[in-house]
Amino acid sequence: MKRFKNILCVVDIDTACEPALKRAVALAESNQANLTVAIVGKQIEGRIRLPEDGPSPADLQAAVKQAHEQALDTLLDPFRAHVDISTRILNGVPFLQIIREVLRNGHDLVIKTPDSHTWLHRLFGSNDMHLLRKCPCPVWLIKPEAKKSWRCILAAVDVGDAYPSHELDSRQALNRQVFEMASSLALSDFAELHLVHAWDAIGESAMRGHFMRTPEDEIKAYIKQVKKSEEHSMAAFLDEMASGQSDNAVDYLKPEVHVVKGWARAVIPKQAKKIKADLIVMGTVGRTGIPGFIMGNTAEEILNSIDCSVLAVKPPEFVTPVTLEE
Numbered sequence: 001m002k003r004f005k006n007i008l009c010v011v012d013i014d015t016a017c018e019p020a021l022k023r024a025v026a027l028a029e030s031n032q033a034n035l036t037v038a039i040v041g042k043q044i045e046g047r048i049r050l051p052e053d054g055p056s057p058a059d060l061q062a063a064v065k066q067a068h069e070q071a072l073d074t075l076l077d078p079f080r081a082h083v084d085i086s087t088r089i090l091n092g093v094p095f096l097q098i099i100r101e102v103l104r105n106g107h108d109l110v111i112k113t114p115d116s117h118t119w120l121h122r123l124f125g126s127n128d129m130h131l132l133r134k135c136p137c138p139v140w141l142i143k144p145e146a147k148k149s150w151r152c153i154l155a156a157v158d159v160g161d162a163y164p165s166h167e168l169d170s171r172q173a174l175n176r177q178v179f180e181m182a183s184s185l186a187l188s189d190f191a192e193l194h195l196v197h198a199w200d201a202i203g204e205s206a207m208r209g210h211f212m213r214t215p216e217d218e219i220k221a222y223i224k225q226v227k228k229s230e231e232h233s234m235a236a237f238l239d240e241m242a243s244g245q246s247d248n249a250v251d252y253l254k255p256e257v258h259v260v261k262g263w264a265r266a267v268i269p270k271q272a273k274k275i276k277a278d279l280i281v282m283g284t285v286g287r288t289g290i291p292g293f294i295m296g297n298t299a300e301e302i303l304n305s306i307d308c309s310v311l312a313v314k315p316p317e318f319v320t321p322v323t324l325e326e
Contacts, residue, residue, distance in 0.1 A: 003180070005033045006105070010040060010098055010112035013071045016144035017113045023142055024111045025079045030188075036107070037076060038088040039068045040097050065089050095130035099322040102137055111140045132284055132312045136320040138181070140311045149189040152275055155182035155255075156196050156268050156282040159233040170315045174283040177313045179241050182281040183249040185311075193255040194275055195238070198267035199230040223261075231259050269305035281311045 009024035011017040021037070028035035041064055068089045076085050090097040098110060115128050131139050157175045161168065179195070186193040201223045207214040234257055242250035260267045272280055 004109040008107040009037045019146040020113045020142040028083045036086040040090045040094040095127040114141045138313045142309045150191040150278040152192045154194045154277040154280045159237045174315045193253045195255045196258045198264040201226045265301040279309045284312045
């Protein structure tokens with residue numbers, strides 16, 4: 001992948017973060033990119049109760065920072081021969097501090113290990129969900145047990161055309177980003193590439209309802225027509241990608257196409273499990289109006305239903321609601 005030039009890798013010394021770190025180092029080396037590795041620690045509040053003759057909150061914060069710096073030096077020492085690495089010690093709410101670090105220093109990719117499993121056995125914690133929804137740059141969550149290279153990559157796109165023109169432009173731009181990132185990774189890792197588009201026959205349930213009572217053969221004909229249209233849109237998208245790439249990625253990869261009837265929240269996890277995907281590359285949208293993409297509760301349903309790493313991309317016009325502290 002040659003598009004990233006200023007990478008932020010967030011690590012947790014208490015978790016198996018090496019797969020994420022190794023991927024960040026390799027990406028920085030191949031792209032000649034800047035790499036910053038950060039730890040996010042807790043902010044020690046001045047109002048906490050401490051023994052009168054004990055250390056002050058400021059002393060405790062300084063001691064924690066020093067411990068984190070030492071831990072980072074030990075962790076990063078084997079990698080410094082390959083690439084220059086800057087470090088950051090951040091304190092506070094993790095997703096806020098990560099996004100503010102992105103805003104301050106113009107990072108174009110965040111790589112991190114997902115938060116630890118909760119009692120619900122969910123892969124992604126609330127901080128990760130906030131990042132996926134609000135971080136202005138792509139977020140790459142890499143499982144602790146991720147392999148050194150990917151074997152199977154799923155790219156989730158929405159190639160339907162039943163949207164207003166301004167949403168079509170945004171959707172198409174996001175589709176291109178998703179495909180370019182997924183195909184670049186597939187090329188570098190010699191992985192299979194699967195392209196998935198979920199679609200729905202709008203009005204099907206109403207046609208089957210008590211008031212319309214549409215004959216079944218008419219309903220089937222309508223669904224068949226919609227499916228044909230969606231398949232045509234996918235073929236047109238692939239043609240566009242093939243004509244727009246100088247490296248002949250489409251011809252070389254020969255991506256396997258899945259145009260599947262159903263909601264994205266159900267289709268994407270099911271297809272990921274079926275093909276045993278190591279990585280899902282998908283777009284995330286911070287507003288309503290593009291139902292084929294991932295956002296809000298739909299994002300949570302998908303991300304809590306999968307068991308693989310995720311690279312999530314925002315539309316070009318996305319603006320994060322997080323601001324820098326004054």
